Amino acid sequence: MSVEIALRAARVRYGPLEALHGVDLAMPTARLTVLAGRNGAGRTTVLRALAGTVPLAEGRVDWRGTDVTRLPAFVRARRGLAFVPDQRAVFASLTVAENLALATRQGTGPGRAVAGVYPALRPLLDRRAATLSGGEQRMLAVARALLSPARLLLLDEPSQGMSPETAARTYALLGEAAAAGRTVVVAEQSLPPALRAEASVVHVLRRGAVVLSGEPGEIPEEPPVAADPDRPGGRQG
Template sequence: MSVEIALRAARVRYGPLEALHGLDLPLPAATVTVLLGRNGAGRSSALRALAGTVPLAAGRVEWRGTDVTRLPAHARARRGLCFVPDLRAVYATLTVAENLDLAAPGRQDEALAAYPELTPLLAHRAGTLSGGERRMLALVRAVLSDARVVLVDEPALGLSRAVAARTYALLAALARPGGAAVVLAEQRIPHGLPPGSVAYELRRGSLAAAGEIPTPPRPTYPSGE
């Protein structure tokens, strides 16, 4: 697999606390990668470092072999990176319709096809929505993204099982051949990921394990009725 974007010996500090301890994290192109770990493992910090929303104390970020460590977050977004954080991912004072216009200009119909639950809420301010509704609104940026790198922190946060399954299918479709590197921060491996998906387990800011996610076996049924 070719590497789309990577952390190289990355260290992230919040004051005296170090969240990433020299982390090497190569993320393959056109593949779903899952960053696993408990709270505090460094999953969110790894996504923020890739997105440029937190600075590296040491190490670098490479995008297709080019050092983009000093490239600010807005420039990485223009270059083709989409980041959906776990919190504060929508504009609370704007309506749902206005948020959609910002997230996917001219593509409101596609957004509502992905999340029809938002249709009756178009005139509502995003700050009045439930947690799950806000999450769907934030995820529109990812599932309609034409980005080369899509980073999503806790995609299913606050979603029903059915909406979560739909979301994973939409995100998996982005990682089709020639498509995006999709990176998800999760506490456990979600169902419905495409074959060839990769998992990295983080513990206390370091890489603990890595490997391809096994494809679940097809269900077998008894013969006859």
């Protein structure tokens, strides 16, 4: 199984506090990988390090065998990486259609494209993203990633604010993306059945370290992912 992107002995610090403690993680190509762990475990920081939105204090990021540690986030995006953060994942002042137009492949109209992903967004194309509910904004953010040409998708709590039915559809869509040859990395606090069914690899993090890795069937229903009382302020999960 080939590796798409990996952290090698990665350390990330927020001020005096260290959020990742020499983490080694490999994300297989064309698979859906899950980073599980409660707030403060380090899963969000892993995604940010891979995306280039936080710097490494030590270690490196390898993408398809190339060290991209020093490449800024916008360069990684141009090379085919799409990152859906847990907050502020859409352009609030733009309409739904305008948000989608920034990501959709040339020649594909936003309305037609989104209908095949989240039909519920089609009637909202003329609405500004700021006026959408939390779940609708998450749908828009995930749709932008799925409709982009990116081959590597990083998503932090993509189901946040969604109904159980929409969350299940989201995981199915991400699983389809991986089956089509894209590499998908999802960070979630737990492994709901719908996500467990789509994942190939699960890494459980606790307090900035990987404590368990394996296939979904090897991960217990309640993995040991206690919150970190020493994490820096804000959501650094």
